[in-house]
Amino acid sequence: xxxxxxQGNEAIAEGALAAGVRFFGGYPITPSTEIAESLAKLLPKVxxxxxxxxxxxxxxxxxxxxxxxxxxxxxxxxxxxISLKQELIGYASAAEIPAVIVNVQRVGPSTGQPTxxxxxxxxxxxxxxxxxxxxxxxxPWSVREAFDVTVKAVNYAERFRTPVILLTDExxxxxxxxxxxxxxxEVYPRRTPKTSRAEGYEPYTPDDDLVPNVANFGExxxxxVTGLIHDETGFPSGSPKVTREAIKRxxxxxxxxxxxxxxxxxxxxxxxxxxxxxxxxxRTAYEAVLNVRxxxxxxxxxxxxxxxxxxxxxxxxxxxxxxxxVVAELNFGQLVNEVERAVAGxxxxxxxxxxxxxxxxxxxxxxxxxxxxxxxxxxx
Amino acid sequence: xxxxxxxxxxxxxxxxxxxxxxxxxxxxxxxxxxxxEKNPNYTQDNTVIVSGIGCSSRxxxxxxxxTLHTAHGxxxxxxxxxxxxxxxxxxxxxxxxxxxTAIGGNHFIHGCRxxxxxxxxxxxxxxxxxxxxxxxxxxxxxxxxxxxxxxxVDRPFDACKLAEAAxxxxxxxxxxxxxxxxxxxxxxxxxNRGFSFIEALVQxxxxxxxxxxxGEPAKMMAWMRDNAVMxxxxxxxxxxxxxxxxxxxxxxxxxxxxxxxxxxxQVINAAGGxxx
Numbered sequence: 001x002x003x004x005x006x007q008g009n010e011a012i013a014e015g016a017l018a019a020g021v022r023f024f025g026g027y028p029i030t031p032s033t034e035i036a037e038s039l040a041k042l043l044p045k046v047x048x049x050x051x052x053x054x055x056x057x058x059x060x061x062x063x064x065x066x067x068x069x070x071x072x073x074x075x076x077x078x079x080x081x082i083s084l085k086q087e088l089i090g091y092a093s094a095a096e097i098p099a100v101i102v103n104v105q106r107v108g109p110s111t112g113q114p115t116x117x118x119x120x121x122x123x124x125x126x127x128x129x130x131x132x133x134x135x136x137x138x139x140p141w142s143v144r145e146a147f148d149v150t151v152k153a154v155n156y157a158e159r160f161r162t163p164v165i166l167l168t169d170e171x172x173x174x175x176x177x178x179x180x181x182x183x184x185x186e187v188y189p190r191r192t193p194k195t196s197r198a199e200g201y202e203p204y205t206p207d208d209d210l211v212p213n214v215a216n217f218g219e220x221x222x223x224x225v226t227g228l229i230h231d232e233t234g235f236p237s238g239s240p241k242v243t244r245e246a247i248k249r250x251x252x253x254x255x256x257x258x259x260x261x262x263x264x265x266x267x268x269x270x271x272x273x274x275x276x277x278x279x280x281x282x283r284t285a286y287e288a289v290l291n292v293r294x295x296x297x298x299x300x301x302x303x304x305x306x307x308x309x310x311x312x313x314x315x316x317x318x319x320x321x322x323x324x325x326v327v328a329e330l331n332f333g334q335l336v337n338e339v340e341r342a343v344a345g346x347x348x349x350x351x352x353x354x355x356x357x358x359x360x361x362x363x364x365x366x367x368x369x370x371x372x373x374x375x376x377x378x379x380x
Numbered sequence: 381x382x383x384x385x386x387x388x389x390x391x392x393x394x395x396x397x398x399x400x401x402x403x404x405x406x407x408x409x410x411x412x413x414x415x416x417e418k419n420p421n422y423t424q425d426n427t428v429i430v431s432g433i434g435c436s437s438r439x440x441x442x443x444x445x446x447t448l449h450t451a452h453g454x455x456x457x458x459x460x461x462x463x464x465x466x467x468x469x470x471x472x473x474x475x476x477x478x479x480x481t482a483i484g485g486n487h488f489i490h491g492c493r494x495x496x497x498x499x500x501x502x503x504x505x506x507x508x509x510x511x512x513x514x515x516x517x518x519x520x521x522x523x524x525x526x527x528x529x530x531x532x533v534d535r536p537f538d539a540c541k542l543a544e545a546a547x548x549x550x551x552x553x554x555x556x557x558x559x560x561x562x563x564x565x566x567x568x569x570x571x572n573r574g575f576s577f578i579e580a581l582v583q584x585x586x587x588x589x590x591x592x593x594x595g596e597p598a599k600m601m602a603w604m605r606d607n608a609v610m611x612x613x614x615x616x617x618x619x620x621x622x623x624x625x626x627x628x629x630x631x632x633x634x635x636x637x638x639x640x641x642x643x644x645x646q647v648i649n650a651a652g653g654x655x656x
Contacts, residue, residue, distance in 0.1 A: 023461070023464070023465055025457075025461065041651075043653075044644075044647045044648040044650070044651035044653045045651045045652060045653045046653055047648055047653040047654055048653070049464050049465065049644060051460070051464060051644075053457065053490070054486050054487065054490040055486060057454065057457070057487075058454070058456075058457040058460075058486070058487050058490070059457075060457075061450065061451075061454040061456075061457030061458045061460075061461065061487070062457045062458070062460050062461040062464075063461060064458055064461060065430070065448070065457065065458035065459060065460060065461025065462040065463075065465070066461035066462065066464060066465035067461070067465075068448060068458075068461075068462060069428075069461065069462045069465035069466040069469065070465060070466065071465045073461075087451055087454075088451060088454065091450070091451050217428050217446040217448075217462055217466065217469065218425070218426060218428070218466050218468070218469045219425075220425045221446065222424065222425075222444055222445055222446055222447075223446055223447070224440070224441055224447045224448075224449065225447070225448045226441070226448075226449035227449070227450070227451055228449070235394065235441060236441070
C-alpha cells in the first residue's frame with residue numbers, strides 16, 4: 001500500500017477495521033469525533049454497523065450488546081464522555097465482554113478546554129469505574145502507531161475478554177503524518193466454547209489462561225450474562241468465596257500476562273539518567289533526549305506504550321541502573337506516582353508537569369533533566 | 381390437567397424466583413413465554429432476553445434463552461447492540477417503571493425514535509420495589525412511597541403516550557389481572573417489526589400496596605379489574621367518566637414504519653458493503 005497522509009484519529013479507525021471491528025457506537029465529542037466520522041463512512045462498506053447513540057452511556061451499552069452477539073466492537077470519546085462511559089466499562093470488566101474504548105484526551109476536569117491536549121486521564125483510565133476491576137490501557141505516540149496500537153487493543157480485548165482503553169491525546173489524534181499501513185495484520189479471533197451444552201458447558205469457567213470462553217448469543221448455549229458477581233455458570237452468587245475468587249481471577253488474568261507490557265527504550269545502554277513519558281508528550285521528550293545528549297549528557301528515553309498493567313519490573317530494573325528519572329506528562333502529575341512506586345526509592349524521580357493547554361517544548365523537558373542532573377551530581 | 385408446555389421456557393433450576401408472595405411479576409413473565417410459544421419464529425435459540433436492574437429485570441435469569449441482565453436503565457442500548465449485530469435474532473426487553481422511565485428514560489425515547497425491532501415489556505408496579513418502595517416517575521400523584529411519605533407531588537409519566545410520541549410502532553397496555561389479554565398483547569407486539577412497547581401493570585403488595593392501603597394482592601388485582609377500561613370503551617366515555625382510578629388498556633397505537641435494521645441495510649447497500 002502506498003503512503004497516505006492521515007490523522008491519528010483516522011488511523012485508529014483504519015486499525016479498528018483491520019483488526020476486525022465491525023460495530024461502532026458513539027456520540028460526537030471533540031477531539032475524538034473524526035474516529036466516529038471515519039467509521040460511519042468505512043463500516044458499512046465492509047458490512048459493519050455504525051450507530052450514533054443518544055449519549056456516551058448508550059454508546060457503551062450498544063457496543064457491549066453487539067460484542068455479546070459476536071461482533072468485535074469499538075467506541076471513542078473524550079473526557080466528559082469517558083466519564084459517562086465508566087459505569088458500563090465496569091460492566092464489561094465484570095461480565096468479561098471484549099470492547100475497545102478510545103479516549104482522545106483533552107484538558108479537564110469537566111468541560112475543561114475541549115480543543116486542547118492533555119494527558120490528565122491516566123488514573124481515570126485505570127480506576128475510573130468503581131470496584132476492584134482489571135483493565136488494559138495502551139497509548140500510541142504517532143499516527144502509524146495509533147493504527148498498530150488499535151489492532152493490539154482489539155486483540156487484547158478479545159484475548160482477555162476485557163475492556164481495553166486506548167488512551168491517546170489530542171496531539172496524536174489530530175496529528176497528520178504520511179503513513180504506510182500494512183495490508184494485513186495479525187488478528188486474535190473471538191474465543192469460542194470448548195464444550196457443548198450437553199457436556200455441561202459453563203460460560204464463565206476459565207481456560208488455562210484464566211479467561212473464560214463465553215459463547216456468543218444466538219448459538220444455542222442459553223447463557224446468562226450479568227453485572228452481579230457470578231459463579232462459573234454465569235448466574236449471580238451471594239457467596240464470599242465465589243466473590244473473592246471472581247475478583248481475583250478477573251485481576252490475575254491480566255496481571256500475569258507479562259507479554260502485553262510494551263516499553264520503548266532508546267539510548268539506555270549508557271544512560272545515567274532517563275526521561276519517562278508516553279503518548280504525544282513522548283515526541284517532545286525524544287527531542288529533548290537528543291538535545292541533552294548533544295550537550296554530552298548520557299540520558300536515555302523510556303516510553304510506555306502499555307500504561308496499565310504498569311511496567312513495574314521494567315521501571316524497577318532501569319531505576320537500579322540510572323542516577324535519576326524525569327517523568328514528563330501533560331497533567332498535574334499522575335503517572336509519576338506509578339513510576340515512584342515502581343522505583344521504590346532506588347533513584348530520585350522528578351516530575352515535569354504541564355497543564356496549560358499547550359504541549360511541551362523540548363526545552364522545558366531539557367530544563368527538568370538539567371535540574372535533576374544538577375541535583376544529583378551537585379552544582380559543580 | 382392444565383397444559384404446562386410453556387414450562388420448557390424456564391430455567392427450572394433457577395426457580396423459585398425471588399419475588400415476594402403476591403407479586404404480579406411472575407404473571408407477566410409467564411405471559412411473555414406463552415406469547416413466545418405462540419410464535420413459531422421465536423425459539424429458545426434465536427431469542428435473547430435483555431433486562432435492566434430492579435425486581436422485574438430479574439426475570440431474565442429465570443428464562444431459558446440467551447439472557448442479558450444489564451445495568452440500571454441500560455437494557456435498551458444493550459438490546460439495540462444485540463439486534464443490530466445479529467438482526468436474525470429476536471430481542472425482548474424486560475424493564476420496570478424506574479428502570480425504563482427514570483434512569484433509562486433517554487434510552488427509551490431514542491429506542492422508540494429509531495424504531496429498532498425490539499419488544500419492550502415494562503412491568504409497571506408504580507414503585508421502586510427492589511430498593512424498598514421509593515417513588516418512581518410512574519407513581520401516581522398522591523400515592524405514598526418511602527421518598528414521598530406525604531404523597532407524591534411528582535406528576536407521573538404515561539409511558540404509552542411517551543412511547544407513541546417518541547416513535548414506537550406498537551404501543552399497548554394490559555395488566556396482571558387481564559392475563560389472556562396480556563398474552564395476546566405481547567403476542568401482537570412480538571409480531572410487529574419495529575419498536576413494540578407494552579406496559580403491563582403489576583401489583584406490588586409489599587412496597588406499594590401496603591403503604592397505600594390497597595389491601596392484599598387479590599384486592600390489588602380486583603382494583604385492576606374494576607378500573608381498567610378497554611381502549612374501545614374508553615374512547616366512548618365522556619370526560620367526566622374518565623375520573624378517579626379509571627385507566628385505559630388495550631392497543632393504543634400501531635403504525636407501519638421501516639425498522640432501524642432494515643434502514644441500515646440500505647446504508648450498507650449504498651456503501652457497497654453487501655449483506656451484513
